[in-house]
Amino acid sequence: MRGIMETEKRDKLKDHIEKRIEDLKGNIKSYQTLIQPIVPDNAIGRLTRMEAINSKSINEAALNKAKQTLSRMERALKMVHDPDFGLCRECEEPIPFERLMIVPESDLCVECAEAIVG
Numbered sequence: 001m002r003g004i005m006e007t008e009k010r011d012k013l014k015d016h017i018e019k020r021i022e023d024l025k026g027n028i029k030s031y032q033t034l035i036q037p038i039v040p041d042n043a044i045g046r047l048t049r050m051e052a053i054n055s056k057s058i059n060e061a062a063l064n065k066a067k068q069t070l071s072r073m074e075r076a077l078k079m080v081h082d083p084d085f086g087l088c089r090e091c092e093e094p095i096p097f098e099r100l101m102i103v104p105e106s107d108l109c110v111e112c113a114e115a116i117v118g
Helices: 007-034 046-079 097-102 110-117
Strands: none
Touching: 007 046, 007 097
16 A cells, blocks of 8 residues: 655655754764874874774764765655655555654665565
């Protein structure tokens, strides 16, 4: 059974995605600042330098994840008014609106996602 998401819900979801995109762009700017190279002549101790290097690699991973999420969010924003948006790509049943509000880029319902993961 294919259901069509109500316009009001699509608009609410669109606003939510736009807000998430704005937040992600802010996070990306912050991560880019945090991953600046560690200057070798900076007068910090060896352990502090190692902590800074570890912190840099953690922030680089977070930056990459934020960029990937941003890309998926931007794709979801472009597709939010597509008639098939919100339908599971496997079973073609509607993905619950609540799930889409949590994971707007989701293209699988919970049951199909669980079946794929194992």
